[in-house]
Amino acid sequence: MCWFSGLIALSMLVGMSSPSSAQSTAEPAKGRWTSLFNGKNLDGWVMKLKGSDLGENYKDTFRVEDGVIRVSYDKYEKFNGEFGHLFFHQPFSKYKLRIEYRFVGEQCPGGPGWAYRNSGVMIHSQKPETMSKDQEFPVSIEVQFLGGAERGTRPTGNVCTPGTHIVMDGKLITQHCNDSKSPTLRGDQWVTIEVEAHGNGTIKHFVNGELVIQYEKPQLDPDDRDAAKLLKANNGEKALSGGYIALQAETAPVEFRKIEIMPLDD
Template sequence: MKRLYSLHGKTCVILIGLLASAELCASVLSPQPKAQWFPIFNGKNLEGWTPKFAGYELGVNYKNTFRVQDGYLTTNYDQYDEFNFEFGHLFYQTPYSHYKLRATYRFLEQQLPGYKNAWKNNGFMIHAQPPSSMSKEQRFPVSLEVQLLGANQDTDSRPTGNVCTPGSHINIGSEKITKHCVLSDSATLPGEQWVDVEITVRGSEQITHTVNGKEVLTYSNPTLDEKHQNLSSLYGSATMQSGFIAIQAENSTVQFKSIEIMPLSYVQSEKEDQ
């Protein structure tokens, strides 16, 4: 098992006999382009991505929920009669530590009744645990969620680019935040308009969300919560310095026009060098 914290600029440590995160340091093994955007969604198929649905084995794309339609990566529920908490996540194949991620997305009309908590709700999971380490029934990976919300009208007051923390905690300034979600400063974006979101991730030092060109939220020091300290061997410590990227499926119909990543250079801090 290779430790998550080892990405981009550190030496990976392989712990023989542990299997859950064998892929976590893959991005170190070959040079990554720097200061350059490149697509991680090819507009044609789901190559490079692997689904994981609650109640199903890794790799099962339950009811073809994740698909490419008209060139868009789409979460589609037209094969469902109802939603029974089959939460899904589509994992990109490579873990990252220091990078920028940007995407253009929009919400379409809601397809399924019930479970109002996830109405026009999607998100990018970052610093996520390896999908291979999730249990079959597990609903959400331990991660940080860049929560994307839609609305019917401006008066709904539903900002997007929020942060939620399944299995984790964060700091905002010097304050440790243990509540599940923190709202961003973004405007409510109703209807089916396209929205640009960008996430700048610098290991555990700072993470910034930007919506339509405006910085809306900054936080730091993501750590495993008290219930998930057993995953510290995957991250190298309780601090979450790197991990996988995943897209949610929570019963909302969402289209992603583009998804791109820019790996950033890793600069070792004086504290880490001691």
């Protein structure tokens, strides 16, 4: 039994019931793009920040302004580890996901150096209700968004693996982050990320229409504390075939203006 197909059986831990926020977007249908963001509010989404209860929007980190979802730190004096994620209420397995994002402004004081202009979207994620109060990141696959610094290369559309592993070129990859072949994108420009996910099969990342990385067989890391709980509940099955989508807040102010999904047959 893989994660997605086992969600119903695991309702106590990773069940498919949605967060309490009302859905305001059309039900995604196979073969066509559907917006997951209504441009007005966070209906259909729920936030989880480290140290806060599910649904508590600590210091108004996630907000909708001027038709975009904005991750903002203007109410923070200093960052103290409050990593956050904004989850869509419905899980997906096989789909195309398209997001337009841009970095704006300065990093929150106290943010770690690696988090400079760093955000992303988590896919195949655990259910937000199953995260512990002090858990930093959901067990998931991260499609990492990076903005360029003044010097050096810094690709975007990378893959990171909190509590998980992937397979690339037939080899199990246990390294946490793996760079894509995208160019470094500096400034406050809008970037289009597209993810094509085929359950436990191939997953591809595209940056501005160009394929930049692909991998397959996402799976739980049995040595990770948070993943081990899910593994136990899933009768030892490591394979991840689907899960939730979540936008990240990692101390970098960022805006998301388009979030669309197209469910696939295979």
